[in-house]
Amino acid sequence: MPDCNPSSRSGRSWRRIVSTIDHYDKIPNNVNLQRDRKLQRALEKWQPNFLKWWMTMGPEGFQLDDIYLRTAISADSDGWAHFDYVRMPDYRWGIFLADPVEGRTIGFGDVSDVPAWQQVPGEHRNALKRLIVTQGDTEPASVEQQRLLGQTCPSLYDLRNLFQVNVEEGRHLWAMVYLLHNYFGRDGREEAEALLYRNSGDVDHPRILSAFNEPISDWLHFYMFTFFTDRDGKFQLLSLAESGFDPLARTCRFMLTEEAHHMFVGETGVLRVVQRACELMKEHKNEDVRALGGIDLPLVQRYLNFWYSTSLDLFGGEVSSNAAQYFGAGLKGRAYEQKKYEDHVILEDTYVVPTPGTDMVSEDTVPMRNALNTVLRDSYTEDCQRGVDKWNRAIEKEGINFTLSLPHVGFNRRIGVFSDQPITPDGQYISQEDWDSRRADWLPSDEDQQYVASLMTTVMERGKIANWIAPPSKGIKGKPFDFEYVRKYAEEK
Amino acid sequence: MERILFETDPDRYKHWKLEFDGATAILQMDVQEDQPLHDGYVLKLNSYDLGVDIELADAIQRLRFEHPEVKTLLVRSAKDRIFCSGANIFMLGLSNHGFKVNFCKYTNETRLYLEDLVEEIGVHTVCAVNGVCAGGGYELALACEKILLVDDGNAAVSLPETPLLAVLPGTGGLTRVVDKRKVRRDLADVFSTVAEGIRGARAAKWNLVDGVYPRSQFEDRVSDQLQRLNESSSRNDGNDPIRLEPLGGTYTDTTIEHRFVRVEIQPEERTATLVLQGPGSDEPTDAAGMRAKSQDLWAFRAFRELDDALLHLRFNHPTVGLLLLKTEGDPEAVLRVDAALVAERDKDFFVREIVLYMRRVLQRLDITARSLFAILEPGSCFHGSLLELALASDRSYMLDDPDNVVTVGLSELNFDVLKTHQGLTRLETRFYGEPNQVEELRGRIGEALEPEDADELGLVTFIPDDIDWEDEIRIAVEERVSLSPDALTGMEANLRLPGPETMATKIFGRLSAWQNWIFTRPNSTGESGALTLYGKPARAEFDWRRT
Ligand SMILES: [Fe+2]
């Protein structure tokens, strides 16, 4: 395997890689970068640091290989998904905003119908910066979490998908950095640097949100992460896409087009694991999937429980004055604010929020604005459920009697009203002792993870796939499954 | 409202854990969210209410009496990534104005007690900030000698009151930032308007904290700091603690009863009479005897009771506008106690602590926002340390009756340690324009001064004779309680402490002048004020006119 870690490799290819990115015309964009001296100056310093970060914290290995990747080269309908072979360090991380909407006004809160802000209002500078930094921090974090996965890929198709997700998360980082550089002055530049300085799982400089400090050590984790955690990202982006700060809204709208693929990777990844489990169950007389080297459905359920509950934490407290402030100020709306809702002021409405009662989960009615984290989370849950239903249909189609389900919102939480409450996946309060003793029934145990790890052997031959997962029903961009999605670095061959 | 009690002990703490590691006391904040002092709010994220602060004040007091071996105090949080998010906003929102002001005053007094530890007895204080440190949280940190902040990209110190709530930090935050930590004023301006606060290296560069360390090194750096301070501590109080037992007073709607202090409230008149019983003739005069009597030593117990009574008056009897201060007992016995305290205070830390404690209690009296009249009647003992009650009062009335002679008298203590928040004695404050008068009075120590002398020397305000006495007092009282309580609070605060400012007088002065004013302005507490609407769906609307 070619080792392109700059710390261990002699300088030739490293220098070549760095020299290619000194030209702004290599950065596809629709923000007039070629003319924007302020932005150029900011990126001048940041860009080499990004490349260094990518080489040290990005995918381990594969950096000289040609990957069949999608690159956004313009914001219009045929430009945002340009497919070709590219080496990851040569990937053209671009800066794109969705096309402006003529005469756009702010669509919610106390500022409804005011023209959308093209510059950051001073009043909201810090809040907006915080929102952007928090979102921006998750983008490189997931690349770091996934950096070793390539080495245990189940197929070239999956390997390519992993890298597609990785480079696009890199681009999402660029998108957030663009906003910080262009609209937040010196503070923004410092925050942009800090986005590369913090690292997932680093004791001293961890990523901001805890789900992004969990290592993603196997592919089932990866699929679950892209299904559940990227989907949190989708809902955060949807709510920011409504923002009164127009550049943020447009940036997020464009990011959403890419995010869809990440969730597709997760949804179909889990689906294929489930399908394979069903096949193996039918093959073995005792339905013992593990005996045949597969991943059994109860284990899938435990991984699901972990990632769903961990991702729920990302929505923040169930009742939040920040959320109310953000909404009132026109900074962050609800998902599909314009499409889905009639009332965009919601000062009178209330919302029912689950809350811990004595020995049981009870309910609280709170002003809608304060419940917006829960509102967003509930939309998220609905969206998750649709994916889980698809998995269950596949199981049913195979004639297997097993149902995957989302655990109760109070299960295994670290943030919000249910934080550290001993609640079972079906929403029952039990004693802490009981909960601890049954933990391994509900969440991946060390043994589970060791077992999954034992299955993770590298499959890099065209058209081949690891035993624990079914092949996809179709390839990428109309290519067959056995297409050479990753071409090894020529010197190696 | 339910009566608030001020006595507690470490076994009953709900929100703090006080632990000891050799010469280091570790005070860990671990606020129980579901144990607020009153119903209606939850103490999230180590936010505090009066109940939390009462325990803090108790812990500080115990370090002085019960833990002479302690040389450093570490203030920290038991919660992961949260140090303290300040006074609970929802509690403030639910509180009436008077409670808010008294809450702030109490917490300010407690912060000063924390600072007294190092200044008076050499107990160094270190604050380990492991995460969120906002508003009152940072003000607590500011009251410590050293602030160490974890540098993890998240932990920040902040004073978000102005941008978030349209009020001021109520516990001396602004003053301490520029006066104590000497943060450059323009940087302090930036700091005080950034709701999210300042993190990492910049916090250290601006001197908002003393050091920032990565998470992995944080505990070690805190230990190093404690170690260094332990070595440099000047405290040498030995190992013989004085245990603080509860006073066990009894309280009703119209009375506060202790052994030496008794308060009777006349609700209709909006007055209260506080009678402090002087010492008996058998009070010990040597350190060993005082220690043997410990709890029950008059000088200690009477002032603890006075302290408790003042807090009850402040919080549980808000409509009492005028406090009549009286004493009963033998003047000679008071002077003997004072002389013993002066003579023995270097021999046993207990004696020294009593004197320092007297000072704190009298300071509490100085800034109690009630009119204070001292009534000097036959049988009273306004001598020495008890004369301070009269000197702290807004006015004093001394009966001039040749058949029933009332006297006042001076002791060393009137010239020494019982200073106001300005760092002046009450005599220096009283004779701010006549410093020679203080010197002259020094020559009269020990004399029993009769009304005419007392008047001549300026120690009392009025000396009505026995024929006028009752009417004079009645009219004075009636007139006083008819005046606006707000105007009186402001007027008294202006007049009580003339002379130089100190950090403490600035803190209390600005608290009453600015913070209290802002608290009542519509921009903070009006219908659409920021404090009113905090946590609610609607956003604040301001009246943009500057005053
Ligand atoms: Fe993303």
Ligand SMILES: [Fe+2]
């Ligand atoms: Fe993503």
